[in-house]
Amino acid sequence: MSEERTDVQTTTEPGPEADAEVARLRSELDAATQRANELLERARRAQADYDNLQKRAARDAEQVREMANEGLLVALLPLLDDFDHAIAGLPGEAGQGVRMIQEKLWGVLGDAGLEPVDPEGEPFDPYEHEVVGAANDEGLSNGIVKEVVQKGYRYRRRLLRPAKVIVVKRGE
Numbered sequence: 001m002s003e004e005r006t007d008v009q010t011t012t013e014p015g016p017e018a019d020a021e022v023a024r025l026r027s028e029l030d031a032a033t034q035r036a037n038e039l040l041e042r043a044r045r046a047q048a049d050y051d052n053l054q055k056r057a058a059r060d061a062e063q064v065r066e067m068a069n070e071g072l073l074v075a076l077l078p079l080l081d082d083f084d085h086a087i088a089g090l091p092g093e094a095g096q097g098v099r100m101i102q103e104k105l106w107g108v109l110g111d112a113g114l115e116p117v118d119p120e121g122e123p124f125d126p127y128e129h130e131v132v133g134a135a136n137d138e139g140l141s142n143g144i145v146k147e148v149v150q151k152g153y154r155y156r157r158r159l160l161r162p163a164k165v166i167v168v169k170r171g172e
Contacts, residue, residue, distance in 0.1 A: 070155050073114055077153055077161055080105075084151070117152030117163045119145045128152060130162040134169035144168045 083102045087095050117128055124131065124143050135146050145165045152163030 066156065069112060070158070070160065073109070073112070073153070073155055074160055076109075080109075080153075081150065113156040114160075115154050117154055117159070117161075118148055119152075119163055119165060120148050121145065124165065124167045128154075128159055128162055129165045129167075131167050132164045133166040135166050136170055137168045140168045142168055142170050 083098065083105070086098050087102065089095075090098055119125070119129055121140075122145055124145055129145065129152070132149050137144075137146050140146060144167070145163075146168050147166040148163055149166060150164040153160045
């Protein structure tokens, strides 16, 4: 009662119909692969466009924020001048409270990016200073700022208001 099993392999040669089917399937596969590659490339470009759009939107939002801050700071410049005048007119302990308030205000404005342009003793720079007068001073070279009449201000490296200065001018 032993069963003998014999595996018989039949070999059949594929006919022309099978070759045609394989060729058709390869053609479909090539077309599908090409379409998938095209769609993948489009997706990559769309992602790059989206990333660039996000970066541009962030830059634009920062520029709008800076322009709004700049407008507010320009409106505050006369107040800063008034603080300087008030402190100059209040000697000793009477001006102590005003000086403390001014220091706190400058702490906030400095953190926001505002910085004074106070060029006393420096060479005159027509891009940052406005001459309102000339003086003779033997101790200073020609073209040096002798006195600052009104401070200038810069916001994030951009000049908001030039410093009004008196410059040394010798009649040579």
